[in-house]
Amino acid sequence: MLDHILSILIFLPALAAVLGFVVHKDSAKAYGIAVSIIEFVVSLYLWFAFDPNVSGMQFMESLPIVPAFGVNYLLGIDGISLFIIIMASLFTMLGIASLGETKNMKNMVITLLFLQMTMVGVFAALDAILFYVFWELSLVPMLYIIGAWGGPLRIYASVKFFLYTFTGSLIMLVGMLFMAYLYYQATGHWSFSILEWYRLILPESYQLWLFAAFFIGFAIKVPMFPFHTWLPYAHGQAPTIGSVILAAVLLKMGTYAFIRFSLPMFPDAATFFMFPIAVLAIIMIIYTAMVAYAQEDIKQVVAYSSVSHMGVIVLGTFALNVEGITGSVFLMIGHGIVSGALFLLVGVIYDRRHTKLMSEFGGLASVMPRYATIFGIMMMASVGLPLLINFVGEFLSLLGFYQQSHITTLLAGTAIIVGAVYMLSAFKKAFFGEVTNEKNRNLPDINKRELVALIPLTIIAIWLGIYPKPILTPINNSVESIVALMHEKAITPEAKSRIPALEGKIIMQKSEAEVR
Amino acid sequence: MLSHVNVPLESLNIATLVPMLIPIIGALFILVIDLFKKDLSKSMYVMLSLLFVLLDFGSLIDFSIQFNTNGTMLGYFDLMLVDGLALLSQFIIVGASLLFIPLALTSKRFHEFSYSEFFALFLFMIAGFQFMVATDNLILIFIGLETASLALYTLIALHNRTKSFEAAVKYFTMGALAAGFYVFGAMVFYALTGSVEIHQMAAVFEADGFANLPYILVGVVFMLGALGFKLSLVPFHTWAPDVYEGASASMAGYMSIVPKIAGFVVAMRMFEFLVHSGIVWMDVILYATVVITMTAPNIWALVQTDVKRMLAYSSISHAGFVMAAVLIGSTQANSALFLYWVLFTFTNLGSFSMLWISRQKNLPAGQSSDHPYTKFAGMIKTAPLVATVMALFMLSLAGIPPFGLFWGKLYMISSAVAGGYIVLALIMALNSAIAGYYYVKLIVYMFMKEPVHGLEGKVYSMNASTSLRTIIGIAAIGTVFAVIAVNPLLEFITSFVYNSGY
Incomplete structure (x- = not known):
């Protein structure tokens, strides 16, 4: 079973989704929960069976799809993808469990299971095609979720989401095809295997172009400033479950892809673009924090703060050293847990009041104390309070970038602290003070169904904030091998000096082929 | 007194004519049956035609086995040229016809299928297209082209609606103009080289180093115009949307596939040596045509309110996309063309068939065309299965992996990259992104809008019969599981294209 555990993880939800068409609509939710629990247990087993001391790929599977063109069904995970996969299955499970009254519940469950297949697939795939x-297939269920269950502007939002991402990824596809062609020129046979591509040393000019092509695809997904305009619409219109999955997992595809593709394949280009990207990341952090402060809709505050923190992840990634990248991967997990939980929390109040405007609330802490407590913890985690999950990631990311540039890091660090203002002020407006709106006087506190989803997330946020080691060690091992590979592959002196050499570490792939 | 000409029968290699003779005999046979007994059920004619087309397909399999061992075959005074291109394109022509014929067995009665002539003309048309691709003689190409086109005009007109007559007449006049272009272009080439066979023309041109450049360009422009009409390349595309709208949906689907693959093969034969000649203008003319043909119809398709017209524009854009292969001219590109078109056959015939089964006999009040977007609103609630299948075809047309057309696009863009046409590859990618919008628009209507009041689920499959469902099922399976078929297809196609020297 271990040999095919990744395939099971990918295709179990897909199979369940197809069979789900037969399930009666009243039992659809229970069916979805059952399937996603199995999936989650399998993904936990994956963690159990995972050897944290191995830095390379594990659980590899290979099956030729189009051998004439070098396309293979090639799967494998390392410490980086392992936890994102677990997070994807966790959020699908909690997401389905927390679904309230939903029209067409059966369609929703089937769509979510399909979405889960694509999410696990993205993080387990080691073949570019x-x-x-x-990557592309994940757009379709999300298009449907936003478009069918969203708010009044849902169709505009869903189509915008789809087209934006679709355009970016097509440009990325051209990049992939060019990369494959370079590989073909160097070795004489076609291959789309990422591990094979790692072996290729490219001249800097090619690296720059290819980096740019991949960057457009990934940056739109993250979304990085100035490609972020689709996200507020998507979050604003999406139903709670859509926002949760989008923020927790789908956005991570972009930052994950930076680490999987851009850094090890184009180390010189990554060094070259390090500061321009850092500037974009800082604009992203500061600008979206300011926009978040100006929002009146509490969901938009969470959405913009989510973008703001994605900026820190990007900054950490482009520190190009072990601390920075490890921190950014850890922050991906933390950001997923926290922003997922925050969107769930916004959904809780929306279900009760059918509004998300902060001016409608006020004094909720006295009416819904348990709700306010969980919201408070998650908000603290979001602003990066020590001993909560995001602190670890943010600290490491900034520490990593501090080694590259002091000023940039100071700017980013200040921005994060100042950024806390909008969260605190939003919290104050909604939860403290007198109950001014009569409608809020008799709101029921958080119920069992909602607690089922939120308690585990709260526990994880505290647990990993206090003791991050179980996750940090495997991530660190895998990141070290990537950084070692980057250092070895780098050809410009600038990149050689920026990317640290790691003595005695195992390099992921020896570079053998060189394009001249 | 003329001396006695002695041609041994052996050297004629009459066998090369067999694939074309089968449908011709079939057509004559159907006409003869009609002489003896009128008012036979259309199902009889459908099955009879199917039988002949199947025989035709069988003979092609036989030829492809021979091709694998003997290589290119010539026959009938070297008029017939059975090479890999000819065989591959005939497979597509005959295969698409196999999928098309059962679409006549609708549950509602449509006028045109009650005539035996419909099926006879259909078989003649297949033979015409087969002649067109299986030769490099300009005259035989012309004969094949005209046989097929004249039959096709009549088939469109038989649909017996005001718009169908308009469509047929429009197509006929445009076709006549294209024929004129073709003949003029062929004349110029003949005047320059003294030959009507493409490979001999190429030899003469190369021998004298493309000496008469202005005249060659005149010939090229006329040829490109003529083929442009057939392939609906912009700016020769103006007939296409109107003709597709006037023709029945199934016929429109057929027209978007079969005449075009025949045209592509002629274009490949014609332009292969010209593209590689190093004449600057050739590249520029073709490059511009390709880029405009894939971009402009995409923009027009965005603003269509009728799904069939949208699909018409989209298929023009697909033709432009594939025409890039002729420009690139490498083995990979030419293989990509065939791979793309095989996958396109399943997807496009599938999506037009979906329109065909939802065709009402009479337009309801307040509906201006047969298939406006609004008709499909909220289909997921009233006819979930039909909506899902339709969405599948749309996703495939948009190039969403892992559905059929994605693999065609992938290989085509890759061939552009490998051929050094990076900018072209980017244009192709961006066009796919634009096209995404109008395909998704239909999905948005089907899945996210509320159903139209008064339209019940059965309106979307009112023409459905077992045979139509079977065809749609085959198309859907071909679209979804294309990923399994891509590798064998690709190897088969590449070996055929490579062994024909393209």
Whole structure:
């Protein structure tokens, strides 16, 4: 079973989704929960069976799809993808469990299970085309979720989301095809295997162009400033479950892809673009924090703060050293847990009041104390309070970038602290003070169904904030091998000096082929 | 007194004519049956035609086995040229016809299928297209082209609606103009080289180093115009949307596939040596045509309110996309063309068939065309299965992996990259992104809007019969599981294209 555990993880939800068409609509939710629990247990087993001391790929599977063109069904995970996969299955499970009254519940459950297949697939794929297949396929269920269950502007939002991402990924596809062609020129056979591509040393000019092509695809997904305009619409219109999955998992595809593709394949280009990207990341952090402060809709506050923190992840990634990248991967997990939980929390109040405007609330802490407590913890985690999950990631990311540039890091660090203002003020407006609106006087506190989803997330946020080691060690091992590979592959002196050499570490792939 | 000409029968290699003779005999046979007994059920004619087309397909399999061992075959005074291109394109022509014929067995009665002539003309048309691709003689190409086109005009007109007559007449006049272009272009080439066979023309041109450049360009422009009409390349595309709208949906689907693959093969034969000749203008003319043909119809398709017209524009854009292969001219590109078109056959015939089964006999009040977007609103609630299948075809047309057309696009863009046409590859990618909008628009209507009042679920499959469902099922399976078929297809196609020297 271990040999095919990744395939099971990918295709179990897909199979369940197809069979789900037969399930009666009244039992659809229970069916979805059952399937996603199995999936989650399998993903936990994956963690159990995972060897944290191995830095390379594990659980690899390979099956030729189009051997004439070098396309393979190639799967494998390392410490980086392992936890994102677990997070994807966790959020699908909690998401389905927390679904309230939903029209067409059966369609929703089937769609979510399909979405889960694509999410796991993206993070497990080691073949560029396979990666692309899942990457693109993930758009379709999300298009449907936003478009069918969203708010009044849902169709505009969903189509905008789809077209934006679709355009970016097509440009990325051209990049992939060019990369494959370079590989073909160097070795004489076609391959889309990412591990094979790692072996290729490219001249800097090619690296720059290819980096740019991949960057457009990934940056739109993250979304990085100035490609972020689709996200507020998507979050604003999406139903709670859509926002949760989008923020927790789908956005991570972009930052994950930076680490999987851009850094190890184009180390010189990554060094070259390090500061321009850092500037974009800082604009992203500061600008979206300011926009968040100006929002009146509490969901938009969470949405913009989510973008703001994605900026820190990008900054950490482009520190190009072990601390920075490890921190950014850890922050991906933390950001997923926290912003997922925050969107769930916004959904709780929306279900009761059918509004998300902060001016409608006020004094909720006295009416819904348990709700206010969980919201408070998650908000603290979001602003990066020590001993909560995001602190670890933010600290490491900034520490990593501090080694590259002091000023940039100071700017980013200040921005994060100042950024806390909008969260605190939003919290104050909604939860403290007198109950001014009569409608809020008799709101029921958080119920069992909602607690089922939120308690585990709260526990994880505290647990990993206090003791991050179980996750940090495997991530660190895998990141070290990537950084070692980058250092070895780098050809410009600038990149050689920026990317640290790691003595005695195992390099992921020896570079053998060189394009001249 | 003329001396006695002695041609041994052996050297004629009459066998090369067999694939074309089968449908011709079939057509004559159907006409003869009609002489003896009128008012036979259309199902009889459908099955009879199917039988002949199947025989035709069988003979092609036989030829492809021979091709694998013997290589390119010539026959009938070297008029017939059975090479890999000819065989591959005939497979597509005959295969698409196999999928098309059962679409006549609708549950509602449509006028045109009650005539035996419909099926006879259909078989003649297949033979015409087969002649067109299986030769490099300009005259035989012309004969094949005209046989097929004249039959096709009549088939469109038989649909017996005001718009169908308009469509047929429009197509006929445009076709006549294209024929004129073709003949003029062929004349110029003949005047320059003294030959009507493409490979001999190429030899003469290369021998004298493309000496008469202005005249060659005149010939090229006329040829491109003529083929442009057939392939609906912009700016020769103006007939296409109107003709597709006037023709029945199934016929429109057929027209978007079969005449075009025949045209592509002629274009490949014609332009292969010209593209590689190093004449600057050739590249520029073709490059511009390709880019405009894939971009402009995409923009027009965005603003259509009728799904069939949208699909018409989209298929023009697909033709432009594939025409890039002729420009690139590498083995990979030419293989990509065939791969793309095989996958396109399943997807496009599938999506037009979906329109065909939802065709009402009479337009309801307040509906201006047969298939406006609004008709499909909220289909997921009233006819979930039909909506899902339709969405599948749309996703495939948009190039969403892992559905059929994605693999065609992938290989085509890759061939552009490998051929050094990076900008072209980017344009192709961006066009796919634009096209995404109008395909998704239909999905948005089907899945996210509220159903139209008064339209019940059965309106979307009112023409459905077992045979139509079977065809749609085959198309859907071909679209979804294309990923399994891509590798064998690709190897088969590449070996055929490579062994024909393209």
